[in-house]
Amino acid sequence: MKKVTLGAFEELVLLATGTLQDNAYGVTIKMELEDLLKKKISLGALYAALQRLEEKGWVSSRIGGITEKQGGRRKQYYDITKEGVVALSEVRNMRNELFSRLPQVKIDWLKS
Amino acid sequence: MSGKSKGASPPRFGKWLLESFCSYDFLSTALWDLDELFQINVETRGVYMARLIYLREAIGIIFYLLFRGKSQYSINKVAMLKHNILISIRSFKKYKSTFLINLFGLSIGLASALLIYLWVNDELSMDHFGEKDSQRHYQVMVNTNYQNGVQTEETTHGPLSEALVSTFPEIDYAVPMITVPWYEGMLSSQSEFIRAVPHFATQEYFNLFRSEFVAGSKAGSLSDKSKIVISEKMAWRLFTSPDEAVGRTVSFKGYQFTGPYIVSGVFSSDNENSLDFDVLFSYDLFLEENPGFRQWDHEGTRAHLVMNEGVDIDAFNRKIKDFLKTKIEDSNQTLFVQKYSDKYLYGKYENGFPVAGRVVYVRIFSLIAIFVLLVACINYMNLSTAQAARRIKEIGVKKALGAQRSTLIYQCFGESVFISILSLILAIGFVILLLPHFNQITEKTLSIAQAAGLLIPILIITLITGLVSGVYPGLYLSGFKPVNALKGKLRGDSGALWIRQGLVVFQFAVSVVLIIAVIFTYIQIQYMQNFSLGYNNEHLLVFKKEGKLRESSDAFLEAVRSIPGVTNISHMSGSLPGKISGGSDVQWKNQEEEERDIDFSFIEGDYDMAALLQVELVAGRFLSRDIATDQTSVVLNETAAQLTGYENPIGERIYFDEMLTIVGVVKDFHFDNIQAEIAPFFFKVNQNGKNFVVRLRAENQRETISKIEDLHHAFNPGYPFELNFIDEQYDKLYKEDERIATLSKYFAAIAIIVSCLGLLALAAYNTQRRFKEIAIRKVLGSSNSAIVQLLSKEFIVLILISILIAMPVGYFLVKSWLDGFAHRIGLNPSYFIAAGALMLAVALLTVISQTAKTANMNVPENLRND
Numbered sequence: 001m002k003k004v005t006l007g008a009f010e011e012l013v014l015l016a017t018g019t020l021q022d023n024a025y026g027v028t029i030k031m032e033l034e035d036l037l038k039k040k041i042s043l044g045a046l047y048a049a050l051q052r053l054e055e056k057g058w059v060s061s062r063i064g065g066i067t068e069k070q071g072g073r074r075k076q077y078y079d080i081t082k083e084g085v086v087a088l089s090e091v092r093n094m095r096n097e098l099f100s101r102l103p104q105v106k107i108d109w110l111k112s
Numbered sequence: 113m114s115g116k117s118k119g120a121s122p123p124r125f126g127k128w129l130l131e132s133f134c135s136y137d138f139l140s141t142a143l144w145d146l147d148e149l150f151q152i153n154v155e156t157r158g159v160y161m162a163r164l165i166y167l168r169e170a171i172g173i174i175f176y177l178l179f180r181g182k183s184q185y186s187i188n189k190v191a192m193l194k195h196n197i198l199i200s201i202r203s204f205k206k207y208k209s210t211f212l213i214n215l216f217g218l219s220i221g222l223a224s225a226l227l228i229y230l231w232v233n234d235e236l237s238m239d240h241f242g243e244k245d246s247q248r249h250y251q252v253m254v255n256t257n258y259q260n261g262v263q264t265e266e267t268t269h270g271p272l273s274e275a276l277v278s279t280f281p282e283i284d285y286a287v288p289m290i291t292v293p294w295y296e297g298m299l300s301s302q303s304e305f306i307r308a309v310p311h312f313a314t315q316e317y318f319n320l321f322r323s324e325f326v327a328g329s330k331a332g333s334l335s336d337k338s339k340i341v342i343s344e345k346m347a348w349r350l351f352t353s354p355d356e357a358v359g360r361t362v363s364f365k366g367y368q369f370t371g372p373y374i375v376s377g378v379f380s381s382d383n384e385n386s387l388d389f390d391v392l393f394s395y396d397l398f399l400e401e402n403p404g405f406r407q408w409d410h411e412g413t414r415a416h417l418v419m420n421e422g423v424d425i426d427a428f429n430r431k432i433k434d435f436l437k438t439k440i441e442d443s444n445q446t447l448f449v450q451k452y453s454d455k456y457l458y459g460k461y462e463n464g465f466p467v468a469g470r471v472v473y474v475r476i477f478s479l480i481a482i483f484v485l486l487v488a489c490i491n492y493m494n495l496s497t498a499q500a501a502r503r504i505k506e507i508g509v510k511k512a513l514g515a516q517r518s519t520l521i522y523q524c525f526g527e528s529v530f531i532s533i534l535s536l537i538l539a540i541g542f543v544i545l546l547l548p549h550f551n552q553i554t555e556k557t558l559s560i561a562q563a564a565g566l567l568i569p570i571l572i573i574t575l576i577t578g579l580v581s582g583v584y585p586g587l588y589l590s591g592f593k594p595v596n597a598l599k600g601k602l603r604g605d606s607g608a609l610w611i612r613q614g615l616v617v618f619q620f621a622v623s624v625v626l627i628i629a630v631i632f633t634y635i636q637i638q639y640m641q642n643f644s645l646g647y648n649n650e651h652l653l654v655f656k657k658e659g660k661l662r663e664s665s666d667a668f669l670e671a672v673r674s675i676p677g678v679t680n681i682s683h684m685s686g687s688l689p690g691k692i693s694g695g696s697d698v699q700w701k702n703q704e705e706e707e708r709d710i711d712f713s714f715i716e717g718d719y720d721m722a723a724l725l726q727v728e729l730v731a732g733r734f735l736s737r738d739i740a741t742d743q744t745s746v747v748l749n750e751t752a753a754q755l756t757g758y759e760n761p762i763g764e765r766i767y768f769d770e771m772l773t774i775v776g777v778v779k780d781f782h783f784d785n786i787q788a789e790i791a792p793f794f795f796k797v798n799q800n801g802k803n804f805v806v807r808l809r810a811e812n813q814r815e816t817i818s819k820i821e822d823l824h825h826a827f828n829p830g831y832p833f834e835l836n837f838i839d840e841q842y843d844k845l846y847k848e849d850e851r852i853a854t855l856s857k858y859f860a861a862i863a864i865i866v867s868c869l870g871l872l873a874l875a876a877y878n879t880q881r882r883f884k885e886i887a888i889r890k891v892l893g894s895s896n897s898a899i900v901q902l903l904s905k906e907f908i909v910l911i912l913i914s915i916l917i918a919m920p921v922g923y924f925l926v927k928s929w930l931d932g933f934a935h936r937i938g939l940n941p942s943y944f945i946a947a948g949a950l951m952l953a954v955a956l957l958t959v960i961s962q963t964a965k966t967a968n969m970n971v972p973e974n975l976r977n978d
Binding site: 025026027030042043044045047048075076 | 141142145146148149152168169171172173174175176177
């Protein structure tokens with residue numbers, strides 16, 4: 001079995017999906033991330049990441065917002081799942097763990 | 113959503129792209145997001161940017177779908193495309209040699225097609241200037257009716273353009289121009305003189321001809337007689353930069369006039385223009401220096417007209433046809449106008465009408481490009497169908513699973529288009545590599561940047577190449593019956609075999625025709641270059657008699673004569689070939705009235721010109737310095753002597769501006785292009801010759817020339833010494849033909865290489881298929897040569913058939929080409945045989961190299977393989 005990993009970009013997308021709560025879909029996630037990262041994100045890349053996350057079971061999607069105005073088009077909303085949260089915290093723990101092992105003296109010295 | 117701005121809709125193209133790539137479910141999601149994004153962007157960044165972003169995002173989505181995403185998000189077609197490309201790549205990997213031959217063949221074919229396309233495009237766009245009034249730009253042409261036909265020229269009478277404008281309301285305005293190089297002179301800023309070709313035009317010239325200015329301003333640049341516009345090249349040579357040149361004074365020294373002029377502008381040197389000049393003067397200046405051009409008896413002006421919008425040119429041509437008769441009594445000339453941009457390609461005239469000129473070459477090479485590409489496509493067709501057996505299982509399985517025939521055809525198209533796109537990439541590489549060489553041959557400045565502008569037509573050419581290559585394999589492979597296909601049985605193969613053989617015959621027929629064409633063009637050019645001119649044009653040197661040498665040249669002549677490497681030096685008014693004086697209205701005793709219209713050519717020069725040229729004397733003597741009356745004597749050529757009808761011309765007289773006594777007759781010689789009919793001609797004395805002609809000895813010419821140059825510098829400081837060899841000038845006359853010969857040589861070679869590549873692959877495949885049969889034959893005692901014979905026979909028969917087909921085609925092509933020459937080689941059958949033999953030899957070598965390998969194989973090893 002392949003070890004399931006969370007890529008850096010996927011992690012950001014997953015986080016954004018979580019923070020947006022009920023209003024997470026293509027455009028909002030894109031704009032949230034663009035605001036945060038101060039760089040352009042292609043919708044295509046976002047869809048690809050969401051697809052992979054969905055495959056891994058870390059986000060779920062639901063259909064909503066079918067209106068006459070949009071010509072029968074639908075919004076695909078995404079939500080973070082329980083497994084997603086677990087994966088996020090695992091990555092975070094691992095990072096914290098590594099970070100805490102950085103010698104404090106060196107950090108202080110580099111910061112000064 | 114709020115604040116929808118009216119009329120702002122997402123680009124339809126982007127939507128269409130998504131629709132043709134995305135599955136329905138995903139499409140609506142993506143469209144929703146894109147629409148919302150679009151609306152936001154319309155408000156924050158404007159409609160234009162929003163549309164741009166929409167497109168970029170749409171392409172991004174497709175990119176991710178195709179290369180990163182899951183197939184369930186894209187429609188079936190995309191999934192199939194991915195599958196097909198994968199299968200293609202696998203088969204390329206598995207059958208590397210077939211793939212490489214296909215790739216190489218197609219890319220050579222495409223590369224030659226691209227090169228020809230660039231050239232053709234350049235030819236077609238020549239003289240299409242796109243300036244303000246270029247679309248309405250016409251030039252007046254003059255037909256002169258002679259007894260033996262109509263001659264068409266662009267030189268018109270001096271006052272013609274003005275008279276036309278005031279008579280015909282259809283004309284907007286006229287631009288009279290003087291574009292003959294005879295007024296050549298020299299420019300200088302300080303002491304150094306640089307030779308410059310001047311043209312004369314009015315300010316409106318810039319409305320018609322493309323002329324980018326690199327310095328100075330176009331407006332009013334020729335408004336004054338003292339203003340001139342010079343080329344960028346001139347500016348760099350005279351000053352430190354074009355910007356420096358503007359406003360500066362240069363002096364011009366010509367035969368007709370000299371004086372200081374102010375540079376008002378510098379035009380860029382890379383104007384695509386069939387006119388070639390270094391400096392532009394105002395037409396008013398020309399009229400001032402040549403007041404005769406205000407009269408109707410002076411010819412030499414080019415009349416460029418700008419017609420009003422929507423004028424019926426045919427009707428206009430009927431109106432102006434006899435215009436000259438109202439101005440000049442008993443004129444034998446008629447007028448017509450031709451669109452200026454058509455003149456470059458349709459610059460030949462028959463019976464007073466424009467006919468296809470250079471455009472013939474454009475057509476010939478377009479045809480060659482198409483044929484070379486076809487030959488490459490045929491390779492692909494033949495190899496893919498011959499190797500159908502390799503694909504048969506795959507097709508069987510697909511059909512059994514319910515694949516429709518159209519799906520399989522798409523797959524074949526997909527593969528052929530895929531390989532032709534790969535070939536295009538390789539072909540562009542070839543083009544980049546070959547372009548400098550190609551430019552050298554064609555004397556163009558084509559660049560790959562130009563090709564970028566033609567991206568869409570090039571892609572279309574590539575797509576068509578792919579489709580043409582794929583159509584036959586597609587139809588053939590998809591036609592298998594599933595059951596038979598799964599069993600590995602090929603359908604009754606005779607039909608496919610026939611087509612395959614037909615295609616091979618076609619390929620080789622094209623190659624043989626090209627070989628025939630190359631052989632004949634080469635021999636014809638050789639023939640023209642070695643044609644006996646009737647005088648000795650070897651080791652003849654020409655240079656200008658100008659500056660101080662014009663007034664007193666005797667000391668210089670003596671000094672040159674004393675150089676050991678010089679046989680003789682003389683001078684004449686023009687130069688050979690062809691650039692000599694001419695005139696009509698020569699009179700003699702018992703002359704018929706219309707014979708006064710006949711044009712005579714004549715060389716005006718020193719007494720010993722005829723002797724220096726080594727023309728052959730038939731009767732009488734050459735002109736001699738020692739006989740005082742020879743000032744007014746002439747030596748005729750045979751044509752002229754015959755024309756006058758004198759039984760014994762020696763001692764008789766002709767009248768041409770003055771009474772001239774005939775003292776000798778020389779054999780006809782070609783003073784012009786050998787294809788031109790020899791005109792009546794005479795030698796005459798004139799001490800104001802503008803060119804020196806020197807006959808050198810064959811040995812140590814370099815040393816002799818440098819001695820002459822030293823003398824020139826000593827006698828005539830400040831003037832450049834520029835020389836020409838007359839025989840080289842003759843060779844230049846055939847340059848266009850020679851260029852065609854060189855190009856056809858290369859393309860013939862390409863056609864042969866590509867056809868042979870295909871043949872090689874076919875032979876290899878055929879022998880490989882018959883491995884077992886050959887092995888058994890060998891076991892039973894068959895000799896190697898018998899096996900080679902067995903395997904090669906089939907191909908050789910095909911080549912022979914193609915040679916037989918090519919012969920009559922080549923015969924007609926070559927005959928129609930040669931008919932354009934007055935002096936031409938015969939259609940010697942041995943050249944045809946040579947072409948056939950060459951093709952047969954190359955094909956034989958190709959086939960035998962393959963079959964011999966098989967015949968030499970190790971029998972037990974191969975039998976054990978199964």
